[in-house]
Each structure stands twice: as structure tokens, then as C-alpha cells.
Amino acid sequence: MFLSIESVGLRYAGASQDAVQGVTLSLAKGDIGVLIGPSGCGKTSLLRAVAGLERIHQGRIRLQGEALADAAAEQHLAPESRRVGLVFQDFALFPHLSVQANVAFGLRHLAPNERKARVEEMLSLVGLGHAAKRMPHQLSGGQQQRVALARALAPAPQLLLLDEPFSSLDVDLRESLSQDLRAILKAAQTTALFVTHDQAEAFAIGDRVGVIHQGRLEQWDEAYTVYHRPATRFVAGFIGHGVFVPGTLEGNQVRTALGLLENAQDCPLPGAYPGGHCEVLLRADDVVHDDHAPTQARIEHKVFRGAEFLYTLQLTDGTRLIAAVPSHHDHHVGEWIGIRAQADHVVTFATAAPPAPESARA
Numbered sequence: 145m146f147l148s149i150e151s152v153g154l155r156y157a158g159a160s161q162d163a164v165q166g167v168t169l170s171l172a173k174g175d176i177g178v179l180i181g182p183s184g185c186g187k188t189s190l191l192r193a194v195a196g197l198e199r200i201h202q203g204r205i206r207l208q209g210e211a212l213a214d215a216a217a218e219q220h221l222a223p224e225s226r227r228v229g230l231v232f233q234d235f236a237l238f239p240h241l242s243v244q245a246n247v248a249f250g251l252r253h254l255a256p257n258e259r260k261a262r263v264e265e266m267l268s269l270v271g272l273g274h275a276a277k278r279m280p281h282q283l284s285g286g287q288q289q290r291v292a293l294a295r296a297l298a299p300a301p302q303l304l305l306l307d308e309p310f311s312s313l314d315v316d317l318r319e320s321l322s323q324d325l326r327a328i329l330k331a332a333q334t335t336a337l338f339v340t341h342d343q344a345e346a347f348a349i350g351d352r353v354g355v356i357h358q359g360r361l362e363q364w365d366e367a368y369t370v371y372h373r374p375a376t377r378f379v380a381g382f383i384g385h386g387v388f389v390p391g392t393l394e395g396n397q398v399r400t401a402l403g404l405l406e407n408a409q410d411c412p413l414p415g416a417y418p419g420g421h422c423e424v425l426l427r428a429d430d431v432v433h434d435d436h437a438p439t440q441a442r443i444e445h446k447v448f449r450g451a452e453f454l455y456t457l458q459l460t461d462g463t464r465l466i467a468a469v470p471s472h473h474d475h476h477v478g479e480w481i482g483i484r485a486q487a488d489h490v491v492t493f494a495t496a497a498p499p500a501p502e503s504a505r506a
């Protein structure tokens with residue numbers, strides 16, 4: 145593999161536990177990996193370890209077979225020797241240098257004509273060929289971030305690391321930039337590791353998506369698999385909108401308050417759960433509004449999201465669900481509507497342990 149991170153552990157001085165715990169992942173050449181997870185889960189720490197800005201105390205990081213860091217061998221290659229490019233959220237363009245001088249900054253080893261050609265190539269790659277002579281303050285936030293990207297790509301790093309590069313930009317710009325970024329990285333055939341807490345961004349950019357929770361990598365897979373076949377309960381709850389409802393696994397089907405769900409053949413065998421009792425992940429897009437459905441649900445809450453409403457629903461037995469319903473079905477809070485389940489991918493988990501009674505906790 146082009147990049148391989150093997151059982152990496154990282155602990156900050158004075159901390160009581162590892163910020164990164166036994167993380168293993170690999171990236172093929174030209175692939176874009178995205179790390180996503182809640183604040184403080186260790187995404188940035190892992191990226192900094194790959195960059196060489198933090199030392200690892202366990203495991204190994206290799207790039208094209210060469211060890212960048214190896215805890216057992218006490219090996220730690222300095223950041224500047226790693227041929228790794230960095231783009232962080234604060235653009236950090238040199239304010240007193242023009243756009244072209246910013247991009248040329250890491251190219252001092254090239255002859256002037258080669259340097260000029262490379263700067264032109266990079267600026268045209270990020271769509272800013274016309275802005276070469278401008279100063280950073282004459283650019284929008286999105287344009288500045290493109291220059292930062294051109295500057296990081298100019299020395300042709302083997303690996304590009306990006307830490308929430310769009311976090312200070314507004315939502316619309318983020319969305320268009322994340323699509324552009326993917327196209328730019330693919331055009332430059334750059335292998336990249338990208339950190340974000342934004343799921344839409346992760347799915348738009350990543351060939352592989354990794355979900356980190358409390359320093360551990362819970363899943364490392366294609367985005368489609370992370371969404372439809374979450375490996376752990378945490379991933380299932382963190383990605384997308386969904387709820388867990390009680391179910392009973394019966395062969396290839398799961399019985400729930402919304403009726404029988406088919407397509408459970410990829411779930412564990414019923415014997416994996418005592419009595420077949422489990423919990424089923426029902427995502428907002430698995431619950432369909434249908435006036436003719438026998439099951440009625442009361443709308444508890446609704447959020448308008450443009451093309452659809454996200455309804456929070458309650459069944460007569462108290463089960464809570466979330467449903468994404470096309471926004472021309474504009475119902476009132478308190479109204480009862482017909483719903484049915486339509487889940488192509490049925491995912492089950494062991495029932496969460498009920499909270500211990502007060503007396504047991506004392």
C-alpha cells in the first residue's frame with residue numbers, strides 16, 4: 145500500500161490516555177482518505193503524526209514502503225524530510241507576497257523558468273490562472289484556500305494532508321470547494337488524507353472514509369459501506385440520521401414495530417442475539433410516508449430541509465422514528481400520517497445494555 149498506518153498510538157505528555165489508539169489503515173496511490181469523527185476524537189492528532197509533527201509511541205507509519213516513523217525502532221523522520229504537504233484551516237498565505245510568489249515559495253530548488261511554469265500549472269489547476277499577480281487580501285476566502293492548495297501541491301508532495309481546510313468558509317462555498325478539491329486532487333494524481341467533521345464533505349471527497357471515536361478507528365471503508373453497513377453502533381449513530389428500534393431476527397427477516405423487514409441476510413445469525421432480540425438501525429430514508437400504510441405515526445417535530453422535511457415521529461407504542469419526506473407533503477406537528485419501512489440494507493446490533501439501577505451504581 146502507498147500509505148500504511150499500522151497500530152499507531154500517540155499520547156500527549158501528561159495525558160492519562162492515548163489520543164490515538166492502535167489505529168491501522170492504508171491508502172492506495174492516488175486515493176483520497178477522509179477521517180471523520182466528533183470533536184476531540186483524535187483526527188488532527190493522527191494527521192499530525194503522519195506529518196511528523198507528533199511522535200508516536202506505538203506502531204509504524206510507512207509511505208511507499210519507507211518508514212516515516214517506527215516506535216519499536218525509535219525512528220522518527222523529521223517533517224521536512226517526509227515529502228508530505230499540509231493544508232490547514234487557517235490559510236496562512238504570506239500576506240506580503242503575491243499569489244504567484246506564494247505558490248512559488250516551496251519551489252526555490254527549481255530553475256526560474258521551470259518554477260514559473262510550475263506556478264502557472266498549479267494556478268490553472270485550481271482555476272486561478274488570472275489571479276497570479278494579486279495579493280492575498282484581494283482574494284475571497286475560497287480563492288485564498290485554493291491558493292493554499294496550489295502552494296501545497298506545487299512541490300509535488302507524495303502525500304497531501306488536509307485538516308478541515310474549509311472550516312472557516314460558508315456552507316455553499318464549502319460544498320462547491322469540496323467537489324472542486326476532489327477533481328483537483330484526482331487531476332494531480334495526489335494521494336491525500338483529509339480531516340473533517342462534516343459528513344457531506346467526507347462523502348463528497350473520500351474514496352475511503354474512516355470514522356474515529358475516542359482515539360480508535362471504528363471503520364475504514366468506502367463511503368457507501370460506511371453509510372449502509374456501519375460496522376459499529378457508534379458509526380451507525382454518528383453517520384446520517386437514524387434511530388435504533390427493537391427488533392427480533394427471524395431468519396432473513398427482522399420483526400419490528402413497523403412490520404417485517406426483509407433483506408436481513410447480511411445480519412448476524414439469529415443465535416447471535418439472545419432470543420433473536422436486537423436493535424435495528426432505521427435511517428430517515430428507510431421510513432417512507434405512505435397514506436395507505438397500516439402503521440400510523442404522530443409527527444412530534446419537523447425540520448424543513450428544502451427538498452424534504454425531516455419528521456420526528458412517534459408510533460402508538462412509543463417507538464420514535466425519523467423520516468425524510470419529500471417537502472410537498474407538508475403535514476402539521478401533531479398530525480398522524482401513514483408510514484412503512486423500506487430498508488434495502490438491514491443493519492442490526494445487540495440491544496444496548498439498560499442503564500444500571502441507582503442502587504447498583506452506588
Ligand SMILES: Nc1ncnc2c1ncn2[C@@H]1O[C@H](COP(=O)(O)OP(=O)(O)OP(=O)(O)O)[C@@H](O)[C@H]1O
Pocket residue numbers: 156157159163181182183184185186187188189190341
Ligand atoms: N497538544 C496537545 N497536548 C495535549 N493534549 C492534546 C493536544 N492536542 C490535542 N490534545 C488532546 O487529544 C485529543 C484529540 O485531539 P485532536 O485535536 O486530535 O481531536 P480532533 O478529532 O481533531 O478534534 P477537533 O475536531 O475538535 O479538531 C483531545 O482529547 C485533545 O484534548
